[in-house]
Amino acid sequence: METGLAADGDITQLLRQWSDGRDEAFCELLPLAYNRLRQMAKARMRCERQDHTLQPTALVAELYLRLAGARLANWKDREHFYSFCARAMRWILTDHARARGSGKRRGDLLLPLTQDIRWLGEREQDAYDLDRALSRLEEIDSRKAKVLELRVYLGCTAKETADILNLSKATVDRDMTLACAWLCRELRPEE
């Protein structure tokens, strides 16, 4: 559902419906938000200036805050907010991949957002498989799943991830090493 530039009003409307409890609004919302997000990502990613907060986290934050208004959501804390955004991104991408079928150019997927797993996204199935794998990882070790989620879907740096989850950077780094290895094993078993 390539909708081009969705009017902000539509998105706001859907967000409100969704926060009123209409789950299906969220599904309608995602493609619109996704396009918006892509546009913002492209525009942001063009430049190197320091005063732009380049990170995709900021994009998602900007998106949700601007469209939804700070009033709409009442986040318990930062972790809650970021987890939500990461989860939303994950859903967006997985759904997008699923709905459009695979066979997309790599460029459309917004993956990877972290340089630690550059190979992620090279295959058509990756977005979908990643989602499944993450769900499995959540069962085994939820903290690593969170770290991975933030870093892959929101492109949070190690430092940011550490801040958000209240961990040390060293812990985040170690978690990433293991999580990436695990992911590699899951998604590229054959080689």
Next chain:
Amino acid sequence: MDPLWQRVEELFHSALEQPAAEREGWLAAQTGFDPALRAEVRSLLVADRKNGELNERSRAAEPEPAGETGELAPEEPGRRFGPYRTERLLGCGGMGAVYLARRDDGQFDQIVALKVMAAHLAGEEFVRSFRNERQLLAALAHPHITRLLDGGVAANGDPYLVMEYIEGQPLDRYCAARKLPVEARIRLFQQVCEAVEFAHRNLIVHGDLKPANILVTADGTVKLLDFGTAKLLRNPDGQVTQFALLTPRYASPEQLRGELVNTVSDVFSLGVILYEMLTGAWPFGDPRSTADGVDRLLHGREPSAPAQVVSEGAAAERSASRERLRRQIEGDLSTIVLKMLESEPAHRYESVREVREDLERFRDGRPVHARSHSAWYAARKFAARHWLAVSATGLSVVALASLTVVSVYESAQARAQAVRAERVSKFAEYTFLSATSFWNSPLRGRRDAIQFTDILDNAADRLGRDLRDDPEAEARLRGTLSGTYSMLGEPAKGERQVLLGIQTLRRARNASPLIAPMLYHSLCTALNLQGRYAEALAACRETAALCRVSDRDRLGGVLHDTAYMAVNAGEPLPEAEKMYWEALWVSIPSNPLLPAISYSRVGMLRLRQGDLDGGERLLQEAEPALRGKGEPLIEIIPVLYARAFEEDVRGHYPEAVRLMSEALDLVTRRRVAFMEPDNLALQLAAYEALAGNPGALARLHDVEGRLPSGAAAPVDRIRHDLFAGIVEARCGSKAAAERRLLSALGTQEKEMSRQPDIAVEICLRLMELWHASGREKEAAEAARRGLRAAALAYGSYFAGHPFVVEMQKSLR
């Protein structure tokens, strides 16, 4: 977490610390007896290596991260736009890139800056309005604004702007490179202000002010860039939708929320810029931390005090020591900057011109205007924090010996100003928003006849519609509206608003827990003013319960009010007194008057319970604080009442008259809101009658002519009957007096039976009346009845109480 997994994790990391060649052996040694464990760890180690290889392979294959993830290279220079050809990239911004370009159509040699917008990124909407506004931007001719020379649309649909090319450095780098001291920076900043002012005068809001958009040439001239995101102010009320991407770091809260922006959003952005120029720090934390940025947006973080955030490095860049820089920034300069950074647009400077002028004043050493607001600001903050405590003094109705119901709403001086200002300003914001609709409504024709209540009515109507999607805001505003109605003497309307607000609040998700107590307190006010004391008490109790849970700061004031309501509603006096003490215990005495006021109330209760000495002592303690210096404060009135009552009890009637007169005089002169002078006048009449002053009867008739008829609250009816009875007994018709006094007694027995002290005085006056008429038997009966009531009311203070002594004497 699975312990097996934990073990796997430990082994994995430890294995990686081993030299690669020895890893396998080490692992075998560690996991000797558990082949499954070894296999698991090994497979992960293998995967880890593979991960690295795959990454390398990826990196080699595509040096640029592909897709939208990495940095997309902007256009290669050398492209043609109209008569210009781009030569090199100067930088990026917003949704486009800026190139150095040269005119090469042979006409003449011209170097320009050419800004290309990526149409497919910008979206149709932007492109359309971009075209529309080009004309307007071209007209901005000012020495501190880069001229827009030309513009067009490239073949592929990308719109572009051609601007004067300026050789200069961005503002922040210019200042840093030259280690400019604070004075010089301010002068530069004032140039920036001039430029923005000029744009605003031409109805253009910049919308994306930041140091990167402000160049400084070698000779120190400021040049403002990039009005590309600027929008024309379309409406006279100056509000416009900003949809373009903006830089969060300098954006105002309303911009970040995607709300309407106007000139004061530019004021905010300038505030951030100035803050950074002065201190070298971002007002809201670490600018690189997106977490901080998000926090600011989500939780409305206030700016840090400028003087606190300067570092050694920053001071060096400003050619000063850290101490010296601090001193330069503290005081007025800080005040100016912080005022620009107010999160509420209405609280910032209204215009950039005001900012520039205040900076001028600062440089001249004159007092800045921001300062004069800051006293109000402090008072406002105080009121916001303590609004209930403040209004407690106002709301608390003075309970007199026999029941005068008077509402002292207007607190004194700054606190009253602050409360009203807080309420009015909040309300004004709302009415400002609805002003357009008001002027369009049919009411407008009746310009002369418009009352403030008309405006309120109109706003009340619109509230439901305008804020249908925001129940929390609607509830909050209805609370404010209710208070305003009550202030204007329309408590029934106030009641209606607050009930609507309570209903609305139920619809809100995750609303602030401070709203519910606020609403119930407004309800209490509205009910109190209608004389529905029992209901007001219930509302007050509800408020207290809510405050206990979510707003302990205000609990003290609320308990104070609850105690007061309880007295009016006929609750036993010892209970009410306990509540006052609890209020004192709980409340944070940041309102220095609250303890004194509470003392005066408790003093009154002590007197009513027969403890004349105790009550007198409390009143003596309270009075100096409440009298203040010079003009007495309104809060002195309860003290005057109480003392008048005491004199009445002791039989010093001229004294009682004097004190009541003083109170009445204060109320009349100062026109205290809600305080009906007539209620006091009635009581004064009674004391005058007791003192034998002529004119008491005249005063009674005068007042009674004005008092509204109809059902009043029991406590009010009793009061009225008692005082009227006293006056009639002494100066008028004995029959009327008897009728009144008996009526008062009847009401007391039926409705205020738990405050027996009221009966004491009524019986006493009946006794006197009948004694004077020679009806000794009835007089004795009255005395006995009075004494029974006194036993209940005074407990251990029975013996020696003047009323008791009177009545006992007559029985002998």
